[in-house]
Amino acid sequence: MTVATPGPLLDVAELAKRFTVGGKQGLLARATSFRKPVAPLPQLHAVDEVSFTIARGETVGLVGESGCGKSTLVRLINRLLDPTSGSIRLGGAELADFKARDFAGNPHRARIQMVFQDAGDSLNPRYTAADAIADPVRRLKKMSGAQLAARVEELADMTGLPRELLSRFPHQLSGGQKARVGIARAIAVEPELLILDEPTAALDVSVQVVILQLLQQLKRELGMSYLFVSHDLNVVRLLCDRVLVMYLGKVVEQGPAAEVFADPRHPYTKALISAIPQVDLEGAEPEQRAGRLRLGGEPRSPIDPDPTVCRFYGRCPKGTPRCAEEMPLLHPAGTARQVACHFA
Amino acid sequence: MLPLLRHARYVLSENPVTGLAFGLFALFLIAALFGPVLAPYNPLQSNAAMALKPPSAAHWFGTDQLGRDIFSRVLVATRLDLTIAFASVILAFMLGALSGVAAGYFGGWTDRIVGRLADTIMAFPLFVLAMGIVAALGNEVINIVIATAIINFPLYARVARAEANVRRDAGFVEAARLSGNGEARVLLGHVLPNIMPIMMVQMSLTMGYAILNAAGLSFIGLGVRPPAAEWGIMVAEGANFIQSGEWWIALFPGATLMLAVFCFNLLGDGLRDIIDPRMRT
């Protein structure tokens, strides 16, 4: 492992990604509009000035509904996508300086790896489990032959994958086994930061336990930091030290996981937590349970959003004229917490 | 290797028609490899005395207008026809599949250029285009191969493009990039192997067309020239004699042609079942 530089492992500052959508941008349109100025094209703000850090050895959770920008954020951090602006510093190195399409050959490539949501989809159907695990080792660590084979077996042992299964194809493996292959591949090059994108979403509950415990163990053994993206707040609660809540491209709340779950401040976080199904052993009818909050409607459009209006305005149970005039910024709310709401 | 063979045996036993196609293909292969040795008569030897004799014990397929044994000629022609077909298919695959995969994966200008190229080729009636290409490049066998490859290019390119497009967003492509594979490596090492099963079917079907194409060109006098033994030429020569009652001169080469195309079509499906690991239990 490289000598740890002081400070956080991952430092994301003002990271933004905007996609151009629709509009007339073909050659013909541009050519025929020589007199009139071409209107600026609509931009979809997928990730909007997001800043956060991940310390060494920390597990940070990232939650939010579909369309909130978590997948885009993840792809910016693991450098599959180029940001529109902002900085991504990994242990001091500025990764945003490198282009995504050339990053495969970059010496920093091995430092960030990812475990995918759908293990089946993330494994090449024509590669055996051994081939899949060997691929990054071959490319990034330049190993081959017997040394490579030994490393693959070592990784299989570490992730609890029986060695006999190494010669199998993905469609011959169970969900849990595929998950292990995905994990073995991700840790093969000893990354410092491992991004886990809903790694247990497709697994049965009993298999999920085993995989989560494995991830916890590997984190300790290999000294990695985790960015854990998940829908399942119960799982996030189990594994994460801190949690970030995203909504429509912005971070609306962040803080220690236990605190955020016990005492959510942002109305969206409150709705999220109250939506987690639970059994009420006291016998009260669900509608009467305290803190029950239901979000109606659909989120606002992420295309050219008004910078002065709170993104949650309209769907928020609170909602005052101030919310439509002044965008709430993340401000401290407690020792290690931040919330972006005028009322928290 | 062993599991592959075991699986191959399973596929063949489940599907007797595929087994038949494979058997037929084996026969054609033997004919192509050993034709000249197995032929009972010299295919080029004329024998005026024996001209236009119907099928008999001595000459299974009869003799043609120059007294040549038709069976020997049909047998020996297998090598030429199959070679032309194989060569065209492989060339078409290399040109078409690679451009198609690049077009599907990268999109943008690559896609536009490949698309326009394919469109241009498809704007012509394909056989006429083939004729034009052979006429322009010269009356050689190699030019039949090039012409056939060009007219099949759009088909391969389109199928490859569609398949690559679907896989572009697949998880394993992203995983491959995270593993340090540059774009070229992802394309060749990860995407291409996945479209091979479909390509195999494509190649097998095109084999049939390639044979027909070569035969067609020879029929009209382009490409293979007499006295070479080739199914197309033989059908052309035999066509002159049908009216006068010597049906065997055109029928046997024609029937062999038909059988070959039929065999390759069936082969494609069977091959796909064997190659695609998802079919393995």
Add this chain to the structure above:
Amino acid sequence: MTAVPALSVPALSVENLSVEFRTRSGVVKVLEHVGFSVDKGETVALVGESGSGKSVTAFAVMGILDAAGKVTSGRALFGGTDLLALSEHDLAEQRGRELSMIFQNPRTALNPIRRVGRQIADVLVRHGGATRNDAPRAAIEMLKRVRIPDPERRAEAYPFELSGGMCQRIMIAIALACRPALLIADEPTTGLDVTTQAVIMDLIGELAGEAGMATIFITHDLALAAEYCDRIVVMHAGHIVEAAPGRDLFAHPRHPYSAKLLAATPGETVALEDLASIPGGLPDLRRSDLPACRYSDRCERRLEQCIQPLPQHTVGERHVVACWNPL
């Protein structure tokens, strides 16, 4: 499995249902002696892990089993008739009108090239007795009932233009258009965000309550089942192992498998180290020597008796368990 006798005839009563699948590697006994009932207005959850047979049970009742599947025994009594004995024609009359189903992936379960309003109208015309002219207006009414904003405009949308949550509402609208007596929901919220899930579950509950409709809700999420359903039926490897009201199941699980399932479910107060996985795996259902209790091979409470055919003990108010050595 017989429920405690209810005050009225149940909406659906499944008795002794067994289903086999013929595959290239043998006959798989997917379901064996499955029995449960659902009363009018009741919501019953079929809970189990993958391979438990919960979806197959629903498909068998609806008559949409895969071609390789065969019902080898049992009845599914619905409104006095045995659905399993009906001809395809008669069954098609029931489906959509009295008996409806919604599926897991809403966007793919809808016809991608037909506007959603028309899809609802189709059902109304086919089963609801609406005419070609009335149907579009009735479809918009249904869209209002499932709380889709701007229903007139949305009715003209194609499924790909709508979000997952919206598509699921459309499916619910289609399923409930003719006010069926029974709704089967097969993992309707898997893949939806937790906030959308809550809203959809509330909606189903509300509409079911209004119409006195019985609901069977298939899921792998025990907590979801417990929050929204009256009773939970736990399945394992094609058997029903326990059935009880949600609260009772969570407070006092009696079958070792149910207890283990609960112990593996993340919840508010459990730490990761305390979660327990379930040892062993599902038995191979192609075996001809399957034990009578399919959980016995990996059960730590196993007794000599467990090779005998399973009993059914009633251990509480509507709480039944199939085990020789219950907790």
